[in-house]
Amino acid sequence: MKNGFYQNSKKYMNRFTRGIFLFIGDTLSLLFSAIIIYSILSSLSIAEKPFPIAHTTIIVGSVLIALMFFKMYMVNWRYTSLNDLGRLVLGITVGGGISLGLAHYFIGMGSYEATFTALVLTNGVITVGGFRISKRMYYGIIKSQKGKNKHAIIFGGENEGEQILRDILTNDHWNISVHGIFDDRVTPGLLLHGVRILGGKKAMIEYIKNNPVDQLIVAFPQYPKKDLKVIIDKVKEIRPEMDIKVLPSFHSLTDNPVGVEHIREVSIEDILGRKPVNIDLQTIKASITDKTVLITGAGGSIGGELVRQCANLKPDKLIALDIDETELFYIENEFKKTDANVIPCVASVTDKQKIDKILGHYKPSIIFHAAAYKHVPMMESFPEEAVKVNIGGTRLLASLACKHEVNKFIMVSTDKAVNPANVMGATKRVAEEVCMAYNGTCTTKFISVRFGNVLGSRGSVVPIFIDQIKNGGPITVTDPEMMRYFMTIPEAVLLVMQAGSMGSGGEVFVLDMGEPVKILDMAKDLIRLHGLIPYRDIQIKITGLRPGEKLFEELLNSEEGVTETEHEEIYKAVCSSKLSSSVLESRINQLFTLLEDDEDSESLRSLLKILVPTYTYNESKKEPILKRAKKPDESLLIG
Known part of the structure; x- marks a missing residue:
């Protein structure tokens, strides 16, 4: 408490002393202006005139009071802006008008005094304005050039490039000096903050x-x-060691201006070949702002980003639910110094009593269900866990969403649910069926959103490749022809939010994932981004497909099609549930009976095959050690 009081006292003291300093500086600037004007008028006048002390006092006092009114003693001296200078001119003008009236009423105003007052005010704009921008000029022109030994250039000469350059010139902690700007949209030869536009991309390469x-x-x-990938490839070919930084093409739901802090190292996301997605911010805001939102799997890559993006839209409450207390701790810590009302909840989506209690207490309007087991090879080894969480957790959460009258339930699905070749994909396909089955049985609107791989998520290929590069290689690729659809985490999350705000219930939305990317090509690009050369500095080893892997992923079943929506990057899958809710419930119950009876994984896979006819897998030819796999009783499953 004492420490907080001390910090607040120090903050207000700093603000007070800064205001006093600016007040004194403005006073001296106005007096300096009066002395200059008096000297000029005295040299031009035949008769000697005494210095007009009374008029000067009224001018200075009136202008200072006007500047106080326009809050010119609450600004940051170093970052004086054009808006601040505009208010400064307005303050001097208003103060000057007041001084003319006061002088005329109390002292009298001759032609000499009127001329003196007008010239002092005009010159005061220059002297006071010069004082106010002096610190910014010092940092931007003089200090910004001291000790900067990195030769830098900027690609992009319009709004973002101008803001980045301005930040570099006014912040001396960047040890760089900008020698040129390149942009095909801007006429060569022009100067931007003293730095010349030297041409477009071809001129930049030269x-x-x-x-x-x-x-x-x-x-x-x-x-x-x-096109950016082509430029980066050329640059790396010329100078493999060159440091390349980018202003990302995709950012969060925030109106914060562009600044140096947004620049980061170039990454695989920046050259993936996807154009930035378009987001209808107003529709998403309307669905989130002032609502209570619950996010399951909040400690994961997708769930965590959902928390961040939803927090930007000012929900009333934001419940972050996950079984992983460590990741929840990091999420909670991230928002401690913000005004976002993020409430961590450690719970499993398979815990009926705990989830019921949470939903009953917070009464969320929206649930984003991102909790799932997603690692394909791991779930091949532990299919029972995929069934418990991906199917059982979704069914439990859906039933309780109905009970507590949640408005919308948006489930994050996957392209691996299409013609699944692994347990993870098959269980997620059943989860989609659960959402379709529950829709219409209560007031809750159930929506599934299906997309492909997410760059940088936990367990994804990119962090694995980066670790392999840091360890000197080799990079391991399962097959030279393997291709995947990829999307960045913010893109995927915002499109999930967009689809959720559009859905009326019962839909399976499919995100436009762009063009599939060869994993081998991605590995080569990552090696080049690290300033190395594939097969010379880092080897690439082909290891063969792992259990449950496919060469290609699909976003639709062969019997499905898509219809367009109002959003150009979101489609609606034409897929109706093949199962009635009663039959689906019966089959899921039998799955859990197998789990309770401790049946082997082949029994689970066989029943999953009946639940998801497009599911394919290699049946084990070996006799189980303890017992043979029981074939599910299909007579119980017909409906």
Whole structure:
């Protein structure tokens, strides 16, 4: 308590002393202006005039009071903006008008005094304005050039590039000096904050060939990623060691202006070849703002990003639920210094009593269900866990959502649910069937959103490849022809939120994942991004497909089609549930009977095959050690 009081006292003291400093500086600037004008008028006047002390006092006092009214003593001296200068001119003008009235009424106003007052006010704009921008000029022009030894260039000369350059010039902690700006949209030869526009992308490549460039900053968020990949490949070919930083093309749901803090190292996400997705922010805001939102799997990659994006939209309460207390701790800690009302809940989606209690207490309007077991090879070894969480957890949560009259239930699904070749995909397909079956049985609207692999998520291929590169290789690729659809975590999450806000219930939405990417090509790109050369510095080893893996993933079943929605990157799958809710319930119950009877994995797979006819897997030819796999009683499953 004492420490907090001390910090607040210090903050207010700093604000007070800064205001006093600016007040004194403005006073001296106005007096300096009066002395200059008096000197000029005295040299032009035949008769000697005494210095107009009374008029000067009224001018200075009136202007200072007007500047107080326009809050000019609450601004940051170093970051004085054009808006601040505009208020400064307005304050001097208003103060000048007041001083003319006061002087005329109390002292009298001759032609000399009127001229003196008008010239002092005009010159005061220059002297006071000069004082106010002096610190920014010092940091932007003089100090910004001291000790900066990195030769940098910027690709992008419009809004974002201008803001990044301005930040670099006014913040001396960046040890770089910008020597040129390149942009095909801007006329060459123009100056931007003293830095010349030298041409477009072709001129930039030539410049890099002929000059010792240390760093390239890409401040062009709208630039097509395929074209950016071509530029980065050329740059890395010329200078493999060059540091490349980018302003990401995709950001969160926030209106914060672009700044240096947004720039980061170039990554595989930046050259994936997808154009930035379009988001209807107003529709998403309407579905989240002032609502109570519950997110399961909040400690995971998708769930955690859902928490971050929802927090930007100011929900009333944001319940972050996960079984992993460590990840929940990090999520909670991330929002401690914000005004977001993030409430952590450690619970399993298979715990009926605990989930019932949570839903009854918080009464969420929206549930984003991201909790699931997603690791394909691991679930091949432990299929019973995939059944418990992916199917059982979804069914439990859906039934309780109905009980507590949740408005919307949005389940995060996967492309692996299409023609599944593994337990994980098959269980997620059953989870989709659960959502379709429950829709219409209560007031809750159930929606599934299906998408492909997410770059950078836990267990995804990119972090594995990066660790292998850091360890000197080799990178392991299962098959040279393997291809996957990829999307960044923020893109996937915002499209999930968009689809959820659009859905009226019962839909399985499919996200436009762009073009599939060869995993082998991705491995080569990652090696180049680290300033290395594939097969010379880092080897690539082909290891063969793992259990449950396919060469290609699909987003639709062969018998399915899609219809367009109002959003160009979200489609609705034409898939109706083949099972009635009673039959689905019966089959899921038999799955859990097998779990209780401790049946082997082949029994589970056989029953999953009946639940999901498109599920394919290699049946074991070996006799189990303890007992043979029982074939499910299909007579119980017909409906």
